[in-house]
Amino acid sequence: MSAGTVLRRVAAVRTGDGALIHAVVDGSDDAPVTLVLAHGWTLAQASWDDVAHLLTPKVAAGELRLIRYDQRGHGRSTWGRYADDVAELSIDQLGADLGALLDQLVPTGPVVLGGHSMGGMTIMCLAAARPELFTDRVGGVALVSTSAGDLAPSGEKLAERLQLKLAPGLVTAAIGGARLVERFRQLVPPSHPRHRKIVRELLYGADATDEMVIAGAEIMHASTVRAFAAFYPALGQHDKRTELKALSGVPVEVLVGDSDKLTPQRHSRQLAEALPDAALHVADRTGHMLIQERPRLVADAIERLLTAATAGRAAA
Amino acid sequence: MTSTLETQTTATREPSGAVREVGVAIIGSGFAGLCMAIALKRRGETDFVLLERAQDVGGTWRDNTYPGAACDVQSNLYSFSFALNPDWGRSYSEQPEIQAYLQRVAEEFDVRRHCVFGAEVAGARWDDEARRWLVSTAAGDFRARILVSAAGALADPTYPDIPGLDTFAGTVMHSARWDAEHDLSGEKVAVIGTGASAIQVVPAIQPIVESIAVYQRTPAWVVPRTDHPVKPLMQRLYRRVPGFQKAVRGGLYLFREFLVIGLAKRRRFLKPVGKLAKAHLERQVRDPKLRKALTPDYTIGCKRILISNDYFPAVAAPNAELVTAGIAEVRPHSVVSKDGVERPTDTIVLATGFHVTDLPIAEKIRGRDGRSLAEVWEEGMVSNRSATVAGFPNMFLLVGPNVGVGHTSMVYMIESQVNYVDDALRTMDAEALEVLETTREAQEAYRALIAEKSKGTVWLGGGCASWYLDKHGHNTTLWPDFTFRFRKLTRKLDRENYVGVPAAAPATTPEVAA
Numbered sequence: 001m002s003a004g005t006v007l008r009r010v011a012a013v014r015t016g017d018g019a020l021i022h023a024v025v026d027g028s029d030d031a032p033v034t035l036v037l038a039h040g041w042t043l044a045q046a047s048w049d050d051v052a053h054l055l056t057p058k059v060a061a062g063e064l065r066l067i068r069y070d071q072r073g074h075g076r077s078t079w080g081r082y083a084d085d086v087a088e089l090s091i092d093q094l095g096a097d098l099g100a101l102l103d104q105l106v107p108t109g110p111v112v113l114g115g116h117s118m119g120g121m122t123i124m125c126l127a128a129a130r131p132e133l134f135t136d137r138v139g140g141v142a143l144v145s146t147s148a149g150d151l152a153p154s155g156e157k158l159a160e161r162l163q164l165k166l167a168p169g170l171v172t173a174a175i176g177g178a179r180l181v182e183r184f185r186q187l188v189p190p191s192h193p194r195h196r197k198i199v200r201e202l203l204y205g206a207d208a209t210d211e212m213v214i215a216g217a218e219i220m221h222a223s224t225v226r227a228f229a230a231f232y233p234a235l236g237q238h239d240k241r242t243e244l245k246a247l248s249g250v251p252v253e254v255l256v257g258d259s260d261k262l263t264p265q266r267h268s269r270q271l272a273e274a275l276p277d278a279a280l281h282v283a284d285r286t287g288h289m290l291i292q293e294r295p296r297l298v299a300d301a302i303e304r305l306l307t308a309a310t311a312g313r314a315a316a
Numbered sequence: 317m318t319s320t321l322e323t324q325t326t327a328t329r330e331p332s333g334a335v336r337e338v339g340v341a342i343i344g345s346g347f348a349g350l351c352m353a354i355a356l357k358r359r360g361e362t363d364f365v366l367l368e369r370a371q372d373v374g375g376t377w378r379d380n381t382y383p384g385a386a387c388d389v390q391s392n393l394y395s396f397s398f399a400l401n402p403d404w405g406r407s408y409s410e411q412p413e414i415q416a417y418l419q420r421v422a423e424e425f426d427v428r429r430h431c432v433f434g435a436e437v438a439g440a441r442w443d444d445e446a447r448r449w450l451v452s453t454a455a456g457d458f459r460a461r462i463l464v465s466a467a468g469a470l471a472d473p474t475y476p477d478i479p480g481l482d483t484f485a486g487t488v489m490h491s492a493r494w495d496a497e498h499d500l501s502g503e504k505v506a507v508i509g510t511g512a513s514a515i516q517v518v519p520a521i522q523p524i525v526e527s528i529a530v531y532q533r534t535p536a537w538v539v540p541r542t543d544h545p546v547k548p549l550m551q552r553l554y555r556r557v558p559g560f561q562k563a564v565r566g567g568l569y570l571f572r573e574f575l576v577i578g579l580a581k582r583r584r585f586l587k588p589v590g591k592l593a594k595a596h597l598e599r600q601v602r603d604p605k606l607r608k609a610l611t612p613d614y615t616i617g618c619k620r621i622l623i624s625n626d627y628f629p630a631v632a633a634p635n636a637e638l639v640t641a642g643i644a645e646v647r648p649h650s651v652v653s654k655d656g657v658e659r660p661t662d663t664i665v666l667a668t669g670f671h672v673t674d675l676p677i678a679e680k681i682r683g684r685d686g687r688s689l690a691e692v693w694e695e696g697m698v699s700n701r702s703a704t705v706a707g708f709p710n711m712f713l714l715v716g717p718n719v720g721v722g723h724t725s726m727v728y729m730i731e732s733q734v735n736y737v738d739d740a741l742r743t744m745d746a747e748a749l750e751v752l753e754t755t756r757e758a759q760e761a762y763r764a765l766i767a768e769k770s771k772g773t774v775w776l777g778g779g780c781a782s783w784y785l786d787k788h789g790h791n792t793t794l795w796p797d798f799t800f801r802f803r804k805l806t807r808k809l810d811r812e813n814y815v816g817v818p819a820a821a822p823a824t825t826p827e828v829a830a
Contacts, residue, residue: 004656005652005656005657005658006656006657006658007650007657007658007659007660008657008658008659009504009527009659009660010527010529010635010636010637011526011527011635012527012633012634012635020633020634020635021634022633022634022635024637044603046603046604046605060656070634075602075603076603076632076633076634076636077634078634186598190604218604219604221604222602222603222604222607223602224602
């Protein structure tokens with residue numbers, strides 16, 4: 001690798017069921033550690049761009065290999081066996097996809113995993129399904145704005161009960177009429193102030209700039225109604241609260257914004273309780289899009305994990 | 317006569333052999349060369365040769381064998397009016413079918429016997445004493461009364477000037493010089509360029525390569541391709557119902573001609589086409605960054621409008637990447653873009669187009685004063701009616717300056733031109749002229765006409781740098797009006813714009829003779 005340039009290659013990882021997972025691999029194959037970043041629901045790998053940008057000097061220096069990828073059904077990645085029927089779709093599948101990606105792109109060497117929102121749940125699912133990976137390969141995990149479970153409404157209030165009752169039908173309808181819904185969606189693009197206002201209120205904290213909101217809104221706008229609807233029930237069913245054991249053996253950084261409305265603080269606090277060695281960071285005036293809102297905070301946490309993972313490697 | 321011709325077409329004659337006398341020497345045997353030959357043939361003329369550098373007829377359609385090569389104009393329109401083909405398999409044919417069509421036409425009209433293959437033209441010079449063109453080729457020398465250049469605009473590939481390209485250790489191939497032997501499967505491929513060739517080759521190879529990086533300088537506007545197989549019923553109708561295929565062809569012609577209103581007359585009429593292209597992009601590409609990178613910043617039509625249903629999905633595929641940062645250099649095993657990203661690469665495909673505004677054949681043709689056409693054209697290509705140039709007597713250009721079209725069939729323009737040249741030749745015979753040469757005044761008038769017609773067109777005012785414009789920013793390649801106006805303009809030889817020298821007249825310059 002020559003100085004001043006970053007090696008990049010694009011890979012289409014084929015999973016067991018024939019889905020193609022689009023991954024961008026930055027850096028040399030002989031870098032001492034690999035970081036894999038998993039994005040959240042209705043987002044794409046671009047949501048990690050700000051954090052990745054802060055880590056670029058390490059990549060250019062040959063100290064880090066960085067892999068960003070699009071989750072199944074998101075970005076450039078395909079649906080695989082769920083192309084026609086999403087009924088069986090679960091976050092466990094995303095965990096298996098991440099496992100396939102590691103097997104094919106990072107067969108050896110220490111790995112640090114970063115997951116935002118659904119990407120964090122992806123890592124938890126992988127840890128539950130393949131705990132052995134977390135004893136000898138994965139040397140650190142960053143869980144950003146995510147949850148171990150209990151995301152579905154509890155059904156205590158009338159509105160929640162109504163939501164629970166209507167959701168399955170709405171999901172089916174949305175998938176069935178995805179094309180129609182897409183049409184309506186195009187009517188209010190991210191450039192529309194109303195669109196930005198909704199996105200800002202739901203996903204961002206008080207300090208977020210308009211640029212951040214627009215960048216995030218555009219990524220989400222590019223994702224499909226199908227991804228939105230198909231993963232909605234899967235997120236509700238995600239529950240790994242009792243299966244976090246594999247993660248207790250590796251350094252974990254848990255990050256959350258104090259004004260996160262999608263995965264509120266309590267989810268991260270639960271994680272920190274379940275993983276006593278995990279470091280919990282609560283960012284002020286920050287929403288669900290913490291990776292965009294506080295990229296420095298995330299990059300710092302990741303750098304700590306990278307240092308630990310490479311040191312652990314050196315010791316072993 | 318026939319027997320001597322046949323022995324000579326084998327092109328095995330010693331270059332030092334005797335100079336061969338011919339009536340008409342045609343350079344090239346693509347659509348234009350064949351069309352010219354057939355026109356001569358149809359009125360009983362047999363004293364002509366087609367000088368072809370390759371070993372087969374077909375020109376552009378013989379050379380461009382890259383995967384996915386196809387025509388952007390429906391075959392019902394992109395074919396000779398006198399040789400309609402009821403058997404086209406698809407509405408838009410792919411290269412092999414078009415090439416087979418040209419080969420068949422060459423057989424049918426018995427043109428092959430006039431072809432001299434392997435006859436790359438080294439130079440052609442007007443001998444004012446003898447009033448003949450002296451054409452030296454790799455297959456021997458020719459002395460011709462008339463020289464017709466049908467060398468075409470999409471003949472000689474351009475190679476980009478990228479630092480380090482010559483140090484690349486893998487394979488480099490131009491789309492127009494495709495190596496079918498080279499297996500791309502499992503390779504990391506770089507495609508440089510995003511023009512008409514690139515958008516065909518990218519989707520054709522994307523599924524088999526490991527990864528593909530498309531290096532884009534300027535994005536193209538792309539509209540849906542309404543390609544479909546031709547139903548057997550339609551083929552039967554084309555064959556059996558007199559005039560049916562002609563009517564379909566006429567409909568396609570008219571429909572496409574409507575585009576001229578937007579391109580050359582009232583740009584606002586391009587708006588719906590722009591909307592169509594935009595919707596096409598939005599439907600096929602979801603990634604906002606990619607969508608932005610693929611959205612042109614110039615008016616649709618300024619550069620050639622491309623048609624494809626599979627280009628956008630191919631660049632948005634899981635194993636693909638669109639690189640817009642520009643290429644800084646090529647290293648032995650990688651391509652480095654200007655943003656400092658180095659992509660390991662096994663094969664580089666150059667989809668970088670052709671010498672269009674600087675026709676290479678122009679360097680080889682020297683007129684009365686010994687200057688080459690390229691030298692005369694230093695300030696831009698000029699001509700009378702796209703066919704003749706002052707100082708170049710008895711020379712006719714097919715697919716030369718200002719006959720290009722982006723919206724419809726080039727074959728229509730070629731047939732118009734061939735008709736014009738043929739009328740000129742018949743006029744020469746009728747008036748017993750040995751020399752026919754256009755005037756500078758006519759050339760100036762034609763230049764002014766083109767400039768006037770080009771004013772306000774999207775090619776000049778659309779905010780892009782295209783291969784339609786020369787280095788001075790003048791439109792010297794496109795016909796900037798309805799194509800039927802070109803046909804009208806070239807229906808008959810404009811005799812008043814020519815100086816003729818009768819065969820009996822002494823060897824003096826036409827100016828004196830006139």
